[in-house]
Amino acid sequence: MPGRHMAVFRRGVISPALPGAVGATAGLLGDLLFSDPRRGHPVAAFGRAAGAAERLLWRDHRGRGALHTALCVGGAVGLAQLAVHAVRRSPTAYAALTAAATWAVVGGTSLGREARVIGAALAAGDVERARERLPHLCGRDPEALNAPQMARAVVESVAENTSDAVVGALLWGAVAGVPGLVGFRAVNTLDAMVGHKSPRYRRFGWSAARLDDVAGWPGARLTAALAAALGGRPAAAVRAWRADAGRHPSPNAGVVEASFAGALGVRLGGALSYGGRTELRPVLGERGREVAVADVERAVRLSRRVSWGALAVLVVGRLALTRACRAQRPAAGGSGVRPWTVREGAA
Template sequence: MSRLGGRCLGAAAGLFIDRLVGEPPPDVHPVAGFGQIMERVEHTLWADRRLAGVAYAAVGVAIGAVGGRMMRSTASAVAVAAAGRELRRTALSIGEAISDGDLPAARATLPSLVGRDPAELDESAIAAAVIESVAENSVDAVIAPAFWGAVAGAPGAAAYRSINTMDAMVGRRNERYRNFGWAAARLDDAANYIPARIFAALVAVLNQERVRQIAKAVRQDAPSHPSPNAGVAEAAMAAVLDRKLGGPLDYEGVVENRPFLGTGSRPETDDIEAAVRLADRVEIAAVVLLMLTWLIDWLLGRSGG
């Protein structure tokens, strides 16, 4: 078995581990520890210049890659970097709160998924926010860790999670981070470019009756989204559900006039469960794809021997 086959097998195992046991507790989670380290790095390096942000991002990637190399296990690194189980659990809990008529509870939980202000969101707007998060974070927390684990092993998966974490910390477009967070945000865009399109492709494979709608939404609607990757994932999800996602939102006190994605009606509460089921199927398809790659590599190795 080649190194590629071994990495693919490890990435599949990592996703499977996350499905079984979920994330480590916050007080011992390596990602939380990384965040604390990067807060100190930011305190040391911060300046209102892109070059300072480049140095910050370089330090973070190096820490992530070294940490992954020390783990020595692609499966362990992907399991730590992935968070699909927690993403789907949180999304379903918000849907259940809405169904029970407990909008305050749904609004209180929503910030764990998205950064927008939930105070004035009604049931449909909360459902849209959750569905958009399920789509975007299925890339960030499932497909991308597995992809980079398959490409570069444990260092790749850990470095990817460091990039994604730095983007969440400093990639925001406010006065403090407009320049300093530029490098982290652009790195995150680059790291998620292929995984986002793998997600959309798997969505299409699993919903072949909607392939034309998915392709149209990704081609026509996604480019108007401020993120080159979230727009692709959200547009594919909107097309499958036949719902309209996106639109204006209040993000950390800043109103963003985001485009609408899809052509259906606005989401309803039941659509959250449908989105979670789709995300779950996409993760299973990703595991199958990784296993098939490992099997083909193994068979080629045997025939070559």
């Protein structure tokens, strides 16, 4: 029609969840192909901002820590919501925003790359090289570990970070869109920064640690379920999950590591060394064997399958839920999620 733009997306033509699903798939594919952004990583920028806020707010008090957590996470979610508002008229722009956010937030490829570097060093007998790289993956004391212990540390880190760096973010993205993606990564990053039991952070970091436990709970269970389903040993994975996960000090890491242990047929847990102190963790997967260097590659491959399996489950679930909600909405004047539309306007 002359002087008017025709509505491109009419009511009922396109699901409101479809641009998000397309964007999440593109973002995970971008992580697979390009890994993390080399410069200007948004997570690094968030870390710098959170560090600056900590210097201003720190007191040895839970209330100050709660304020720090609220400001940092709330600020990140608020910026994400502003970005969503800016592209609200365009499904294509929203899909692109979701793709960019997913690519920046998930870290499955960098996780696998670091694990493989350490695994290759161990396979070549270069224990010193493996010790040099281990801090890039986890916080263990590398000097206190021999080759089998480093292999076990790598497998445990791959398992836990599959949930933290990939599945948890995708799940919150499916639930709450780009703000969910960004919010989960903000919580997880803040926990890594201040959620410790050190004298400085025992009180100040309490809120960040507890919020991370809550935010990570559903993603950890989905990760464990997919590891059991896709790992080739479902009965062993479920058995280890049920028998051993509850003995782990973390409500989320124990679930994921136990399921990976059963799926891979190995034993995880035991004595760990952090910051010069030794901590005895429960053994996960007691029926399994000791971790071998070859299990690093097996863990990385399982992590990749779990990541793509999570995307498939969440995309299908989100689209199905949206369709069900639309079907139940009254024909006229109903509430619920609106499909994407582009309004007519002057040329």
